[in-house]
Amino acid sequence: MNGLTTVFKKEVRENIRDRRALFNSLLLGPLLFPLLFVGMMWFLESAERERAEKTLELPVIGAEYAPSLIRFLEQQGTDIQPEPENPEELVLSQEVPVVLRILPEYPDKWKEGLPAPVEVISDPSRQESSASIRKLKGLISGYGQQIGALRLQLRGVSPQLMSPVMIKDVDLSTPKSRAILAVIFLPYVLMITAFTGATHLAMDTTAGEKERKSLEPLLINPVPRWQIMTGKMITTMVFAMASLALTLVSFRIVLPYMPVGAFGMDLTLGLETLLKILLIISPVAILAAALLTLLASFAKSYREAQSYMGLVILIPMIPSLIFMANPIKAETWMMGVPLFSQNLLIGEVIRGESVVLPWYILSVVSTLVIGLALAALAANLYNRPKLIFSGS
Amino acid sequence: MIVVKNLRKSFGEVKAVNGISFEARDGEITGLLGPNGAGKTTTLRMLYSLLPPDAGEIRIDGLDPTRDAMEIKRTLGVVPDSRGLYSRLTARENIAYFGELHGMSKEAIRDRIADLQVTLDMGDFMDRRTEGFSQGQRVKVAIARAMVHEPQTVLMDEPSNGLDVMSTRALRHYVRSLKDAGHSVVLSTHIMQEVAALCDRIVIIAKGEVAADGTADELLQRSGCDSLEDAFVKLIGSEEGLLA
Numbered sequence: 001m002n003g004l005t006t007v008f009k010k011e012v013r014e015n016i017r018d019r020r021a022l023f024n025s026l027l028l029g030p031l032l033f034p035l036l037f038v039g040m041m042w043f044l045e046s047a048e049r050e051r052a053e054k055t056l057e058l059p060v061i062g063a064e065y066a067p068s069l070i071r072f073l074e075q076q077g078t079d080i081q082p083e084p085e086n087p088e089e090l091v092l093s094q095e096v097p098v099v100l101r102i103l104p105e106y107p108d109k110w111k112e113g114l115p116a117p118v119e120v121i122s123d124p125s126r127q128e129s130s131a132s133i134r135k136l137k138g139l140i141s142g143y144g145q146q147i148g149a150l151r152l153q154l155r156g157v158s159p160q161l162m163s164p165v166m167i168k169d170v171d172l173s174t175p176k177s178r179a180i181l182a183v184i185f186l187p188y189v190l191m192i193t194a195f196t197g198a199t200h201l202a203m204d205t206t207a208g209e210k211e212r213k214s215l216e217p218l219l220i221n222p223v224p225r226w227q228i229m230t231g232k233m234i235t236t237m238v239f240a241m242a243s244l245a246l247t248l249v250s251f252r253i254v255l256p257y258m259p260v261g262a263f264g265m266d267l268t269l270g271l272e273t274l275l276k277i278l279l280i281i282s283p284v285a286i287l288a289a290a291l292l293t294l295l296a297s298f299a300k301s302y303r304e305a306q307s308y309m310g311l312v313i314l315i316p317m318i319p320s321l322i323f324m325a326n327p328i329k330a331e332t333w334m335m336g337v338p339l340f341s342q343n344l345l346i347g348e349v350i351r352g353e354s355v356v357l358p359w360y361i362l363s364v365v366s367t368l369v370i371g372l373a374l375a376a377l378a379a380n381l382y383n384r385p386k387l388i389f390s391g392s
Numbered sequence: 393m394i395v396v397k398n399l400r401k402s403f404g405e406v407k408a409v410n411g412i413s414f415e416a417r418d419g420e421i422t423g424l425l426g427p428n429g430a431g432k433t434t435t436l437r438m439l440y441s442l443l444p445p446d447a448g449e450i451r452i453d454g455l456d457p458t459r460d461a462m463e464i465k466r467t468l469g470v471v472p473d474s475r476g477l478y479s480r481l482t483a484r485e486n487i488a489y490f491g492e493l494h495g496m497s498k499e500a501i502r503d504r505i506a507d508l509q510v511t512l513d514m515g516d517f518m519d520r521r522t523e524g525f526s527q528g529q530r531v532k533v534a535i536a537r538a539m540v541h542e543p544q545t546v547l548m549d550e551p552s553n554g555l556d557v558m559s560t561r562a563l564r565h566y567v568r569s570l571k572d573a574g575h576s577v578v579l580s581t582h583i584m585q586e587v588a589a590l591c592d593r594i595v596i597i598a599k600g601e602v603a604a605d606g607t608a609d610e611l612l613q614r615s616g617c618d619s620l621e622d623a624f625v626k627l628i629g630s631e632e633g634l635l636a
Binding site for chain 2: 002003006007010013014017018209212213214215216217218219220221222223224385388
């Protein structure tokens, strides 16, 4: 095992002197992602606030048919605009988010006590107009309920008869469990960090060594090849791990600067939480180091290895993308799937739930088994002469 | 002492080494001379157990590289064709790394590097990072790290490749000192003058086979030529690769 530790020590020393390695593994992830997170939060919050505060500018067609509705809308702070020539065109070209059309039969129906028709013209596929549409529909239905209640009262009927059931919200979510964005985003960032932290080292110690022509002299030493490869992989794991730890610390530092109130989030990431998350995600660093080393060993040069890595980096994104599209409840079998299990467990930790120990163990074991199998494969790769000489 | 018998190695259709046999004795310098692509590097790679032979037998001090790979690697000092150094480590760290991989103690490595620093005249660049080293400095580091564990048998693949006159002279001087100390030295080259100046025995290799084998005088006699260069051309039967 002496050979293994010698290789490990040398790789650490060499890569600590490598600015590119330090930047890619220890700076890029830890700095970029937390800043990106904070920036995204600020942006979302300010956009949301802007939309909420903005007065709704509403072009109305046939305003003369429903003067009382128009008055109601104006009282509620809507800026009623004159009738446009081509309302559909106006909406499609995104000049206004929504147009209200009051149909000519509105007054007659109104008088007869029948539902009086209005049209809300909009394009709901436009994300940015959804707030305006919701606001207008809310106002109109509020107006409708008000009038409806008045009509019942005039006929001597209690408007309460219209509400046979009353819903009361009993909210059991803690402020932590509302940290939904964080629940999705943090595991996502950590998965990617585990991989980006390992990428440079995995390539440099294998494809890079081949490219610099130092692999052949290295293999002439009386050290079994699996020890040389394992020493390199452990270096990669340590760097990936350091990258993860630094990213968590950096999240811890930037979190207080986040616009928390707007999302009802209470995410403090105490020391205990940080350690828990690190324990959960550590096996991923091992899996990533083994997988990336395995792939990079096939490449003839650093450049060729880089082209493979572009695809690999998609792997850690898969679980997060699936959960974003379709949030699912954690179940035992999912703990056997690497990346998925960590994603779910970190979500639980952030939500403030306690982690089920058997689940944690299952997650660690399943990820380690696959990681170590890949590592064993990589460790024996250089027993094939073809791989040593490819590119030379 | 190296004994090679009927060594063969093919890569797909290409027969890189096709039945090579020779001996390299202790206290002698044996030169593998041949044009580029003759099979010299492949032969050496089989000697230092990086490639398994398809057929044939190798014995280095009685050991077989296919079975006693670790043992053999301990007794061999190899300066391979690729001299890649770690550019972010100093010359001393490069050499010490190989010493540690050989299981040497820190003190032994320190003393040995001090020796090599004098023998190979590396005083002024031993503690500089190898990035930007000249070709001559690189070869010296490559030799020093191959010799750090004081191997009995030394294999060098094209050692003077890319060296200037002064560095080549220093290299030859060093190789001779190894011979005088009783080491068995095998070097491959395509440069005639190198063989003439250095080698006790010459093995001429062409197209994966031994074309001739003997001392310089024996080769001249056998070919009936006056110069080694003419003898070489006559013995391998073509001028191919000589100008490379």
